[in-house]
Amino acid sequence: MTVLAGPRIVTPDGVLADGHLRVDGATIESVCPARPAGEVQPVDGAWIVPGFVDIHTHGGGGYTFTTGDPEQAQGVARFHLAHGTTTLLASLVTSPPDLMVAATRAYAPLVDQGIIAGLHFEGPYLSHARCGAQNPAHLREPSTDELARLIGTGAGAVRMVTIAPELPGALEAIAYLVDHGVVVAIGHTDATYEQTLAGIAAGATVGTHVFNGMRPPHHREPGPVFALLGSDSVTCELIGDGVHLHDGALRFATTVTGASRAALITDAMAGAGMPDGEYELGGQGVTVSGGVARLTDGGSIAGSTLTMDVAFRRAVAAGLPVEEVARMAATTPAAAIGRTDIGALQPGRRADLVVLDAELRVLRVMRAGTWVA
Template identity: 65%
Template sequence: MTRISGRIVTPTAVIPGHLELDGTEIAAIVPDLAVSDDVIVPGFVDVHCHGGGGHTFTTGDADAARGAAAFHLGHGTTTLLASLVSSPFELMRSATEAYKPLVAEGVIAGIHFEGPYLSGARCGAQNPAYLRDPIPAELAELVKIGEGAVRMMTVAPELPGALEAITYLRENGVLAAIGHTDATFDQTQAGVTAGATVGTHLFNGMRPPHHREPGPVVGLLSTTAAVELIADNIHLHPGMLAFAARTAGPDRSILVTDAMDATGMPDGRYELGGQAVIVADRVARLADGGAIAGSTLTMDVALRNAVAAGLPLVTAVAMAATTPARLLGLSGQIGSLLPGLRADIAVLKADLSLKHVLRAGAQI
């Protein structure tokens, strides 16, 4: 029986004590005041990640995907979706085929297509050459060949055929997310009514709120949809992060990295979806136009930034693990420190910096 001592963050409280592991599972939480200052949290769950450590998910290369997943595992992310950007259909299809075995192995939890059915007016760092209206035949083929590997797709609900596409995704077990959108408040809510359950990186790549046209930000916050928040203090001011998280609540707020391959790498020139990106002082921007192009964030830093923004530790941990696990339908397996769940664990120092990581009870 393995024992880990520290302040254990459960879904409802921080409990000083010992976490007892029986092989790959959590066996028990034993309260004990005589423990270390370490903070024990569930392994992070990142549903929006394009790469890291010099490796990318966006090209459909399985070896690169393994490298990116391993990099983020070293930063406490024990479960993640491999996110692609807007691409030709041939790449979407080949990536699905290449990543399906990785899903079966548990290297990644599935595929997230961020596009290509997005707004040209709000494309951000998405390559405008690949944007298009939803094509039912493409959706059907991806769902068929993925056999469950395709877990999420971001769609702009105002596009022709978008509501039908969202409904099709919902009916076929794929999370439909609203993002990179110029939708009105009403169009956003129509997307949620059609079946969308996620807002892709809230505020970013969206029509900004206005008191006479609230747009997608308020449209999403006014529904039951979960909202992604990039807590790198670049995409969102800490005050806006805290405001959105408190408005949506911990059961609907999700921390994501939106990380690209430059994460953990030196400043320099990189590539995203066929477009040149320059990273300087950890900020990634398109070389042409200067739009923010993903991030260089890891989930351990996102958690620290969320707490520094004033969110309670229990809330921040729910946003980093419990809520995204529930979104993926995995709350009976991962996302919380509870007996019977898989022993995916991040052990943090008192300052919340990462100390070590366990996945299924094995230390990384």
């Protein structure tokens, strides 16, 4: 039994000052508002928050998920764990069918081992007009046959798929995925407001990096942005790096959705945490300059160099309360992928937590009851 006491503890019910948290093995046993009698492990720092949950990341620390290499995938997970991300999906980009199947087969054991929480296919069923840094050579219309092959290969590893709902066959694909326990996100889409609502009615429950990679809103044609922000059943991913979204847009979106429907993500690529230079994303060259990743050919934003701890600090600096940001960085994204066993400092959940200093920088990380070196 480990008993942690000291700084403010962020729980689903609010902030506990001078409380304590009991960890039994890999699980949180209790969270209490008073200091306990007996031996405790004091925690230096200012905050204890739940371990971050990133449901959209392509790489980091010089490693990438997009090649289907399990050693690269483990490198990504180690890098982001050091920044407080205790759970993450491996996001792949638009690719040929054989690479998608090979990556699914290679990553399924990592899901079984708990190194990653599942696969997220961001593509290939996306809009040519809004494909951004996705490789247009591999875009295609939704295919339930292809999805059946991926789901069968993954045996539970496929967790989320991003689809543009206006494509032929998209609504059928969305319904098929939902029937097979896969979360569907709407993104990289040129859909109208009505087409987006049709995708939501078919079962889509996540908006992929809302505002980015989709038809911009207009007061006479609100498009997917208004449909996603305004739908109570949809969790909206937000990239809070100041590049993809102005801080004012981040704050505005969160006032619409509330923290219970806003999920901070990184959309990070291999250049996260690395020097400026040349990288690769889905077979396309990416140049990172001033910490901003863009396609070398064409200049489209190509993911980010963000980590979740930086996103956390930026959201607080934008004016959002720490307890709401903790929900956006952990509880809400965990719920979006159906993981009620993580994402909050609450009895019965896995003991994943991050100790932050007064400037909200990571001091220590615990995953499944064990402090990370």
